[in-house]
Amino acid sequence: MIKTLLSSVPRIRIANLPTPIEKLPRLAAKISVSELLIKRDDLTGLAFGGNKTRKLEYLIADALSHGAKTLITSGAVQSNHCRQTAAAAAKFGLDCYLVLTGDSPQHYSGNLLLDYLFGAELVWCERERREMVTQETFQRLWQEGKRPYLIPYGGSNSLGVIAYAHAMIELDEQGVVADWIVFPSSSGGTQAGLVLGSKICGFKGNIVGISVDLDSAQLGQRISNLIAETINTYSLPVKADGSEIDIKDAYRGRGYGLPTDDDLQAVRDFAKYEGLLLDPVYTGRAAAGMIDLVRQGAIPSDASVLFWHTGGTPALFAENYTKLLSD
Numbered sequence: 001m002i003k004t005l006l007s008s009v010p011r012i013r014i015a016n017l018p019t020p021i022e023k024l025p026r027l028a029a030k031i032s033v034s035e036l037l038i039k040r041d042d043l044t045g046l047a048f049g050g051n052k053t054r055k056l057e058y059l060i061a062d063a064l065s066h067g068a069k070t071l072i073t074s075g076a077v078q079s080n081h082c083r084q085t086a087a088a089a090a091k092f093g094l095d096c097y098l099v100l101t102g103d104s105p106q107h108y109s110g111n112l113l114l115d116y117l118f119g120a121e122l123v124w125c126e127r128e129r130r131e132m133v134t135q136e137t138f139q140r141l142w143q144e145g146k147r148p149y150l151i152p153y154g155g156s157n158s159l160g161v162i163a164y165a166h167a168m169i170e171l172d173e174q175g176v177v178a179d180w181i182v183f184p185s186s187s188g189g190t191q192a193g194l195v196l197g198s199k200i201c202g203f204k205g206n207i208v209g210i211s212v213d214l215d216s217a218q219l220g221q222r223i224s225n226l227i228a229e230t231i232n233t234y235s236l237p238v239k240a241d242g243s244e245i246d247i248k249d250a251y252r253g254r255g256y257g258l259p260t261d262d263d264l265q266a267v268r269d270f271a272k273y274e275g276l277l278l279d280p281v282y283t284g285r286a287a288a289g290m291i292d293l294v295r296q297g298a299i300p301s302d303a304s305v306l307f308w309h310t311g312g313t314p315a316l317f318a319e320n321y322t323k324l325l326s327d
């Protein structure tokens with residue numbers, strides 16, 4: 001019944017689903033955990049893939065149903081969300097405006113280069129003014145008759161949550177049993193969706209979001225609001241009291257986009273032991289957190305752990321991160 005309710009939410013098929021699940025035996029032996037699996041959402045497709053492809057299936061369907069001609073969203077200079085939104089806009093013949101925080105660099109690299117190739121218009125502003133500039137850009141485009149559709153930061157609203165509730169159901173249908181699921185958490189939509197999906201399919205393991213920027217209280221509040229909003233919007237017969245939201249915020253180092261030595265080491269280890277690419281901002285940080293949780297015994301060594309790869313690999317080729325990784 002709940003699955004039918006979820007399936008009735010309009011969606012445009014963009015992603016290559018289901019994403020594969022692979023075993024990582026060499027890395028499991030190195031970090032001393034009995035089983036390590038990876039869910040490859042870096043293979044969802046749409047401009048190098050990532051978690052936003054799933055969210056955009058719902059967001060683009062909604063935008064088109066509202067007669068949108070232009071997409072607008074915001075993020076950091078190396079935002080994966082902005083890159084994938086720009087790719088989706090190109091694919092569906094829409095204009096795209098990205099409000100990016102910081103200064104325009106002299107050379108474009110990584111995600112920013114891709115934004116440019118997809119033909120997105122870039123609007124630069126300071127981090128503190130991001131919301132205001134996004135709203136102003138929206139108003140301006142509206143007055144110019146460009147029919148803008150605002151995609152929230154990180155694609156995290158109830159549509160983005162529905163996408164990841166579906167992803168959890170997909171995992172359940174793949175028949176994989178894991179005791180722990182670990183992934184990066186930032187705007188909260190991925191974690192809210194996985195928690196909601198786990199209730200729908202009766203998953204009994206632990207779902208742990210490694211925060212890349214906010215503290216547990218702030219991110220937890222955001223995730224619990226997203227879950228409540230989704231349950232209300234779609235009248236889902238599901239109860240959530242917040243106890244399901246497990247966030248580890250000890251791995252944030254000096255903050256967002258500033259990789260720690262452990263983050264960089266995790267990127268190197270996944271590459272060297274399994275031939276897999278993570279990114280220095282999100283998945284590298286989440287992998288470093290996961291490895292530390294195993295080391296501390298918070299994740300027992302006899303557990304089966306699934307690392308949910310949420311994408312982000314183009315950031316590997318951003319000028320500042322290439323330097324850090326090749327040092």
Ligand SMILES: Cc1ncc(COP(=O)(O)O)c(C=O)c1O
Nearest residue numbers: 080186187188189190310311312
């Ligand atoms: C590669 C990657 N992983 C994880 C996340 C976090 O997902 P969410 O914003 O849904 O918490 C992001 C968000 O931008 C991302 O780009």
